[in-house]
Amino acid sequence: xxxxxGRPGRPQGRPWAAAFLPWFPHPVRLTAMFPRxxxxxxxxxxxxxxxxxxxxxxxxxxxxxxxxxxxxxKAGCNGGGCHGALAGKGGFRLSLxxxxxxxxxxxxTREALGRxxxxxxxxxxxxxxxxxxxxxxxxxxxxxxxxxxxxxLADWIAAGAPxxxxxxxxxxxxxxxxxxxxxxxxxxxxxxxRAAFSDGTERDVTPWVRFASTDETVATVDEAGEVSVIGPGxxxxxxxxxxxxxxARLTSPYPEAVPAEVFAGAPRANFIDDLVLxxxxxxxxxPSPPADDxxxxxxxxxxxxxxxxxxxxxxxxxxxxxxxxxxxxADRLLAQPEFVDYWAYKWSDVLLVNGGxxxxxxxxxxxxxxxxxxxDNTPWDRFVRELVTARGSSVEDGAxxxxxxxxxxxxxxxxxxxxFLGLSVNSAKCHHHPLEKGTNAQYYQFAGxxxxxxxxxxxxxxxxxxxRRTLYVEPQGELLxxxxxxxxxxxxxxxxxxxxxAPGDRREVLAASLTAPDNPYFTRTILNRVWANFLxxxxxxxxxxxxxxxxxxxxxxxxxxxAFTAAQGYDLRALMRLILTSHAYRRSSEALPGNxxxxxxxxxxxxxxxxxxxxSDALADVTGVPxxxxxxxxxxxxxxxxxxxxNRSEERRV
Numbered sequence: 001x002x003x004x005x006g007r008p009g010r011p012q013g014r015p016w017a018a019a020f021l022p023w024f025p026h027p028v029r030l031t032a033m034f035p036r037x038x039x040x041x042x043x044x045x046x047x048x049x050x051x052x053x054x055x056x057x058x059x060x061x062x063x064x065x066x067x068x069x070x071x072x073x074k075a076g077c078n079g080g081g082c083h084g085a086l087a088g089k090g091g092f093r094l095s096l097x098x099x100x101x102x103x104x105x106x107x108x109t110r111e112a113l114g115r116x117x118x119x120x121x122x123x124x125x126x127x128x129x130x131x132x133x134x135x136x137x138x139x140x141x142x143x144x145x146x147x148x149x150x151x152x153l154a155d156w157i158a159a160g161a162p163x164x165x166x167x168x169x170x171x172x173x174x175x176x177x178x179x180x181x182x183x184x185x186x187x188x189x190x191x192x193x194r195a196a197f198s199d200g201t202e203r204d205v206t207p208w209v210r211f212a213s214t215d216e217t218v219a220t221v222d223e224a225g226e227v228s229v230i231g232p233g234x235x236x237x238x239x240x241x242x243x244x245x246x247x248a249r250l251t252s253p254y255p256e257a258v259p260a261e262v263f264a265g266a267p268r269a270n271f272i273d274d275l276v277l278x279x280x281x282x283x284x285x286x287p288s289p290p291a292d293d294x295x296x297x298x299x300x301x302x303x304x305x306x307x308x309x310x311x312x313x314x315x316x317x318x319x320x321x322x323x324x325x326x327x328x329x330a331d332r333l334l335a336q337p338e339f340v341d342y343w344a345y346k347w348s349d350v351l352l353v354n355g356g357x358x359x360x361x362x363x364x365x366x367x368x369x370x371x372x373x374x375x376d377n378t379p380w381d382r383f384v385r386e387l388v389t390a391r392g393s394s395v396e397d398g399a400x401x402x403x404x405x406x407x408x409x410x411x412x413x414x415x416x417x418x419x420f421l422g423l424s425v426n427s428a429k430c431h432h433h434p435l436e437k438g439t440n441a442q443y444y445q446f447a448g449x450x451x452x453x454x455x456x457x458x459x460x461x462x463x464x465x466x467x468r469r470t471l472y473v474e475p476q477g478e479l480l481x482x483x484x485x486x487x488x489x490x491x492x493x494x495x496x497x498x499x500x501x502a503p504g505d506r507r508e509v510l511a512a513s514l515t516a517p518d519n520p521y522f523t524r525t526i527l528n529r530v531w532a533n534f535l536x537x538x539x540x541x542x543x544x545x546x547x548x549x550x551x552x553x554x555x556x557x558x559x560x561x562x563a564f565t566a567a568q569g570y571d572l573r574a575l576m577r578l579i580l581t582s583h584a585y586r587r588s589s590e591a592l593p594g595n596x597x598x599x600x601x602x603x604x605x606x607x608x609x610x611x612x613x614x615x616s617d618a619l620a621d622v623t624g625v626p627x628x629x630x631x632x633x634x635x636x637x638x639x640x641x642x643x644x645x646x647n648r649s650e651e652r653r654v
Contacts, residue, residue: 061159069207105163169197191225288604306342329582359467371397383517422525422546448490
């Protein structure tokens with residue numbers, strides 16, 4: 001290192017170039033080659049990149065869709081905290097996790113006067129120099145210059161940066177291995193992911209997969225797919241590649257071995273017990289003994305009717321020595337009038353029967369419609385079809401108030417998806433979310449099914465007016481996709497689009513798609529809600545979050561219950577009876593030393609807080625001092641007598 005002209009101590013050579021040439025057999029100092037360069041060091045780098053690598057043409061260049069975008073996704077360049085943010089970063093915006101390849105290609109190759117890529121001078125491309133921190137980059141270092149990903153991007157640029165093509169093969173499937181592995185705490189293993197494409201090709205895409213653990217109390221996973229088992233339980237790792245997700249499940253047994261005869265001799269009433277016990281055996285979790293009869297009869301009344309048993313009801317059950325007493329109790333409970341009260345209240349909560357959003361007459365009509373369906377044991381699929389296709393007067397056709405609570409097509413779509421499919425599509429309104437169902441285009445296709453739903457009369461202000469409105473469907477009208485300024489062809493999720501000019505109510509097509517037996521989300525969502533009511537913890541938690549990246553704690557059980565529910569014609573009382581008569585539901589909540597840490601697998605019954613309304617009634621029953629509610633405060637500051645809602649002159653205890 002000698003002093004330069006007027007710049008003492010400045011290196012005359014460029015030792016940094018050695019870092020750019022990892023494929024050279026020996027480290028290179030370019031001092032002799034370029035003692036006082038008259039060209040940009042990046043230009044030197046570009047020349048070497050082109051000279052040392054094979055010539056690339058558009059025909060054999062890396063695929064923008066299947067090679068370049070996965071590299072950017074894995075590096076986090078198009079994440080929500082970087083250029084995938086709604087407003088982008090530093091004037092550069094990419095679609096979130098590459099949901100829009102065409103727009104991404106334009107942003108990379110055409111915006112900023114084309115400075116982001118230099119096909120004749122790849123080393124000067126900002127797409128390389130920024131993530132490698134060869135020039136200042138606020139996002140930090142994302143790529144190493146000696147990495148395969150860096151070379152792939154350079155090859156793509158050198159080949160002319162070809163964009164996505166209409167005939168690009170489609171990604172048809174992902175497969176992760178190993179799946180279903182059993183491992184002990186302290187074990188490590190590596191996952192591999194292969195992608196299959198529509199042209200029949202298949203390749204290893206592990207380096208470009210984003211891995212995440214669904215339960216980090218069981219296992220963690222690093223960027224390369226190395227799984228470390230850190231605790232007992234059943235967990236899963238999600239593998240995300242090019243907007244598809246696949247799951248690898250793993251089992252980490254608890255350390256204390258349980259004799260096989262414990263499971264072989266455990267009582268079983270139906271397939272629920274078979275599948276719960278099979279999982280407990282894999283996990284070395286001993287099942288707790290049955291609860292005593294007094295505990296069980298109280299539990300069953302609270303979960304089915306929302307009230308405590310009377311002393312006479314409790315005494316009759318505990319005095320009954322019949323082995324069939326649990327089944328007989330289930331039948332009696334499901335036939336009680338309080339069953340209708342309790343489950344009408346439960347479904348009213350899900351469907352947002354709310355005086356803060358509706359006027360009193362509409363609240364009453366909506367609640368009475370729900371209550372009548374519960375009383376008639378209307379199959380859940382028909383219940384939902386009637387609700388989704390409702391029209392008419394808000395005070396005569398109660399189901400139409402579902403569209404008074406949600407008054408724009410986007411809100412209607414979001415709430416239908418959340419309530420009946422257990423899927424949040426909200427994020428897709430602005431961008432594609434990699435862990436949720438639906439792209440931005442699918443969101444507007446789905447919302448377009450409601451574009452012609454209109455109402456006249458009451459304007460929707462819960463603070464004023466009589467609440468009378470008439471819901472109807474216009475023969476025309478479309479919802480514009482903000483990103484394109486044009487309407488998306490309407491379509492249910494994962495279904496082909498409808499003819500935009502076709503007559504009729506689009507919601508009828510939606511209702512048929514929602515409730516189709518082969519729609520896994522519809523059946524699983526309702527059975528998961530019912531299961532959580534009785535067992536305290538859903539097979540999927542939260543109960544309305546059925547994302548692919550949020551797997552069930554017992555997938556075989558969820559699948560079997562879904563098949564049972566569909567086979568029973570969506571008779572929810574049949575599902576409830578199956579649960580009530582299972583030994584899984586009868587277990588004591590007292591923990592054994594071997595199952596004390598179980599929170600998801602039903603080795604014991606999980607205690608939980610009572611809903612406020614149920615607790616209020618229980619306190620009134622025990623003390624003999626009922627609460628009375630004579631008036632309800634409305635959103636406009638006035639009050640309404642409770643008799644208005646019950647069609648009774650007397651006060652009603654809640």
